[in-house]
Amino acid sequence: MPAIGYTAQVLALILALYAIVAAVMGARKNRPDLIMSAKNASLGVTIMLTVAVLVMEYLLLTKHYQTEYVAQVTNHDATTFFRIAALWGSQNGSLLFFAWLMSIFTGAVLLNKWGAVKTLIPYVMAVMNFILIFFVGLVVTVANPFAQLSFFPADGNGLNPLLYHWGMVIHPPVLYIGFVAFIVPYAFAMAALFTNQRGDLWMRTTRRWTLVAWLFLSMGLLLGGRWAYDVLGWGGYWGWDAVENAALIPWLVATPFLHSVIIQENRGMMKRWNVGLIILTFALVIEGTFLTRSGVIGSVHTFAQSAIGPLFLGFIGIMFIASLALFVTRWEILESDNELDSVFSREAIFLLNNLFFIGIAFTVWWGTHFPIISEALLGNKIVVGPPFFQKATGPLFAGLVLLMGIAPLMPWRQISSKKLLRQLTIPVAVGVVVAVVLPIFTQIKMKGAVMTFAFVAFTATVTLMEYWRGVNARHRAHGENYLTAMFNLVKRNRRRYGGYFIHFGVLFATIGIVGMEFYQVETQQNVALGESFSISSPFTGRYDLTFEGLKQVPGQPGVENTVGTLQVSHNGRVVDTIEPYREFFVRQQQPMTIPDVHRQGMSELYVIVAGWEPDGQSASFKAYINPMVNWLWFGGIVFVLGTLVAAWPATQTTRQTATAKSRRNVVEVS
């Protein structure tokens, strides 16, 4: 059985190589039969990788421990669910999984009807298969998940304890889909460069694919944060860990791309910038995979040990340099159609938004890589922890919240200062009122928090007014009632109003982030049975926690749980009993601290068991008050729904106008 899986991988590799040659030759010699053959070979890659994945799942489910990977990630205790998920539980399997997901996207692209972009398709296939060859090559050579042990072990090692959580089970696939789907806009951009296409056809064609990629990447980040909050037990949602950053950095570059493509579509500007951004996004995706897979950030020494490290680095180098070379040779073709009319225009604000995003991306990238750069070049390893990232990116994020409010007010080309002032009056007034009222009447007094909330209020007002303007116009023009008008408004221009929806999600999340970053309080106390300790925050009042007992409970197979019971009183009144616990994975000798929470409105009391005396008569607990934290999760849901609205396939009529529109923009130069 393992031999079948391995053979399928090898066949996928050969088919991918063939597809590149056939596609390029077919395009050069204008032979549709060769292009057709390349297409079939590409689909063959998808089929072969699907076979390999199915074989792997079969081995995992049938406890085939002679397969090294199966022994590494499962054991007799594992449930069916975690057996299936073990496919992405460790390096070799997740590389196969990654390659397979990527091939699903390349296959799906080819199954589409590409009337208008037929000329691009051969090169799209060549680029996609080139990327696939690297990943398939890895699983065929240095990271073969089907490698066999010389003996048949009685039992396997079992999955990393950290991964025993639903969030961790769905987080990697979601993130991977976000990563691999960026291959679509990247391949089309490259193909457009190859064929000297001047228009923005590549961009329009892949717009929805890009949004889907971005949606999954965003969801992956959100799920990762939620998992950290629920399982890691340090009271937070984001630890600025290298692996987390590896997923955030491409997102920070893809987001300005999604914005600046709007400038190119409307004004024919920023063509070079957009191509540059998509190349950078995809290079960062591959680099992110490399960071996650190689463990290189821990130390340069792990890099030397891991066989796939240098291969990855070589591939990123080749891909990046080749893309840049192609980009530079097409520099003249990508000249702007229009010039900037005024600094007071949406174009200019979008440029500023790009600068902020790229600034944050660069800062995070630099901070993430600094330990290894300093170790390799300066011989002095310097760790860059969360405080650095918070201090260095916080102000830029706040700036983005403000820009998010200014951009919608700016029309394309230019605006008279008089008109701008008139539009600004109400939102600025709201922002100022919030800035004055908060420190006087509420507990929010810290400058950074007050300023960010003022920005949030300003931007929320602008966005609401945008909706109102649209709804009111429809109400008057079509006589629709406000609800229907709202529905039709969004339906007519999903991208714009879905986009504003996303902005609202960001604003809600910002409230939660400010609450956590500025006003989280914590305490750690040692208490004997029956004793209490207290924690209070101006946002929630005072909590008294009484230690009622500690008990050993058998958890899932191979895990011992120690559960602490605490009675929660809020301002003197008993409101809840919570049971945080510590899981101990016997085989791996690894503890996990699982928190329990008491919710109060949007805020949360979050408690973990930090330790205990063997007799169970006293224990130490760590309690946090996380003010407004649920705004973050709520914002995340709104964000995802907004992206769905923006990415949802348009109705037939709107699509026709869109294609008609894009057709006029195709100007081929050759």
Next chain:
Amino acid sequence: MKKYVNPLILLLSVVMVVLAALPALAQEPSMDEVNHVARKLNCPTCQSLNLEDCRTQTCDQWRDQIKDLLAEGYSEQEVLDWFIARFGVEVLQEPPREGHGLLAWLLPIVGLLAGVGWLAFVLNRWSKAAPPEPVPIESGAPTDFGVDDETLRKIEEDLKGF
């Protein structure tokens, strides 16, 4: 031989005894005080977690060390220095703002300034370029103003009324 004790020596010995006993008399530092310092240090075994949040045994020992040092009267900075002296600056969560650590802080600022410079350059060049030509609109083609056909038809219909 004089049979009395020099009062100065007596005083000195009393002072020394009291001083030696002081740390023991001082109140034991609370867990929150220990955590406050631990937050600024890295966990020695796992990557990127700070010492406060890590629940491994090594980290327990390190936190006990902090507690002992605080009990001996070390200030927060002195505790951090104690760890730096033994494990190097890489025990710190935040890179130091001097020496090589300064590079971590400076480059993003330099990058951002370069970005601002580039933006100013681009904006300046674009706005100084030839005055914008009117955007050509093909006759009969739908306009590019983000107005859909339906709305356009409606507007034209409404205009007929005037």
